[in-house]
Amino acid sequence: MGNYLAQPLAFLISTVFGLYILLIMLRFLLARVGVDFYNPISQFLVKATNPGLRPLRRVIPGLWGIDFASVVLMLLLQSLLGLILRLLEMPFGSLLYATSTAGIGLWAISELVALVFNVFIFSILIHVILSWVNPGTYNPVTVILHGLNEPILRPIRRMMPVISGFDLSPLLALVGLQILKMLVMPPLIYLIRIG
Numbered sequence: 001m002g003n004y005l006a007q008p009l010a011f012l013i014s015t016v017f018g019l020y021i022l023l024i025m026l027r028f029l030l031a032r033v034g035v036d037f038y039n040p041i042s043q044f045l046v047k048a049t050n051p052g053l054r055p056l057r058r059v060i061p062g063l064w065g066i067d068f069a070s071v072v073l074m075l076l077l078q079s080l081l082g083l084i085l086r087l088l089e090m091p092f093g094s095l096l097y098a099t100s101t102a103g104i105g106l107w108a109i110s111e112l113v114a115l116v117f118n119v120f121i122f123s124i125l126i127h128v129i130l131s132w133v134n135p136g137t138y139n140p141v142t143v144i145l146h147g148l149n150e151p152i153l154r155p156i157r158r159m160m161p162v163i164s165g166f167d168l169s170p171l172l173a174l175v176g177l178q179i180l181k182m183l184v185m186p187p188l189i190y191l192i193r194i195g
Contacts, residue, residue, distance in 0.1 A: 006088045017081040028070040035147035040140045078108035110188035117181040128170045
């Protein structure tokens with residue numbers, strides 16, 4: 001396919017797949033941290049992801065509180081996206097090195113790991129901004145963000161309490177997540193190159 005049509009098509013496909021994978025990832029993470037199921041945002045995520053998850057849940061059970069159907073669906077969709085992009089000959093990022101099926105599978109795993117880091121980084125940033133703009137008010141978004149971020153921020157607050165009214169735990173969490181991402185992602189990209 002010519003470059004003229006391939007790039008917009010690859011962008012559109014990546015966007016659609018990426019948004020749906022993000023919804024599944026958010027549903028998975030919110031269930032893991034125990035965010036209120038009846039929150040309007042939780043209900044939206046359930047309704048948006050049920051068509052893809054319901055058939056898989058009949059075959060893939062959850063174990064130890066982990067929704068393995070969500071994990072499998074995210075891996076399948078990310079791998080399918082990699083194959084489609086490969087067919088369009090539009091390598092995105094580290095997919096450039098993924099030439100085999102195993103390479104595309106490793107690329108899918110690395111993209112999902114990067115997505116987890118990005119979800120937490122951006123959720124902490126948004127939570128901090130909302131706490132500055134509109135502190136102390138109830139909002140379904142702030143409830144979701146609090147539930148998602150608290151498992152990361154609580155241990156940091158125990159080590160470093162609030163100082164003169166300033167909670168520095170989000171800053172430390174962001175620095176820690178960024179460092180962890182820098183340590184985890186290069187080995188995954190290396191595996192893709194040799195895979």
